[in-house]
Amino acid sequence: MLLAGEIVTGGKQDRVIGKDRIVPAESDPVDLSVFCVEPGRWVAANGKNEFTNAPGVEDGLLASPVVRSKAMAAKDQQQVWDSVRTSQQAMALTVEAAGAAPAVTSTTSYARVMNNDEVQKKVDAVSEPVQRNYESVIRQLRDKNAVGVVVAVNGEIVWADIFASTQLLQKYWPKLVRSYATEAVVARAKGGEASLKDAEGFLDDMQGRHETAETEPGLYRQAEITGEGFKVFELRSLLPKTGFTVHLAKMTD
Numbered sequence: 590m591l592l593a594g595e596i597v598t599g600g601k602q603d604r605v606i607g608k609d610r611i612v613p614a615e616s617d618p619v620d621l622s623v624f625c626v627e628p629g630r631w632v633a634a635n636g637k638n639e640f641t642n643a644p645g646v647e648d649g650l651l652a653s654p655v656v657r658s659k660a661m662a663a664k665d666q667q668q669v670w671d672s673v674r675t676s677q678q679a680m681a682l683t684v685e686a687a688g689a690a691p692a693v694t695s696t697t698s699y700a701r702v703m704n705n706d707e708v709q710k711k712v713d714a715v716s717e718p719v720q721r722n723y724e725s726v727i728r729q730l731r732d733k734n735a736v737g738v739v740v741a742v743n744g745e746i747v748w749a750d751i752f753a754s755t756q757l758l759q760k761y762w763p764k765l766v767r768s769y770a771t772e773a774v775v776a777r778a779k780g781g782e783a784s785l786k787d788a789e790g791f792l793d794d795m796q797g798r799h800e801t802a803e804t805e806p807g808l809y810r811q812a813e814i815t816g817e818g819f820k821v822f823e824l825r826s827l828l829p830k831t832g833f834t835v836h837l838a839k840m841t842d
Contacts, residue, residue, distance in 0.1 A: 590835060592761065594657035594768065596626065596650040597640040598700045603627035605652050607660045609824040609836050611809040624660050624669040629697040650700055651764040653771040654748045658840050662820050673699045679775035683711050716770035723762065731755045739788040740769050744781020746791045751837040795821055818842055
């Protein structure tokens, strides 16, 4: 499974995966929906026109919700570039005191910005306490069949990721939590908390006024649901003995 927002580096430009999809094991090459997250470069990295996981981040890199949303919902290259630039400028301000701003602003690569030592320290300051807390309660969460997370930044709910199983949530959690932490670091406003009731209400409201879907027969069905102030993206497996939702992402719009 590929999640929308996962970053691959190399080629002639770093790219972000534009939509969730299932790629069967040992399948033929498939076309991916991607957007550039490195404006300004159009030459093979290190002389090789190939892609790898973003370097320096264990388990790869997932873009922040604001960048993910532009790729998933807007599906517009310019808006993706604009969100990358805005995130880069905001991150430069947060590391200015440490003297790392010039290094952050001198590159057009989202992955290189996130791989900067000072940037990683800022993201770690937010993500590590969340990660430790998650690990301390994961046994309880597993017993309760917890399969997802609702994300609030400065008291405003912005995102939710729901998976088919606790195991899938655990698999993606390290890169998810850093993605959420990045959003928190670059957000300018401070203060506010979201309640459990707010989170439950966000998850309860999944009915939209418009739905579009595309299907890869025998592999998956992906639906995009547009509601009042939100969008939902649902990836349903059509592989043998499945037929269930593998991943659901909901974002404020």
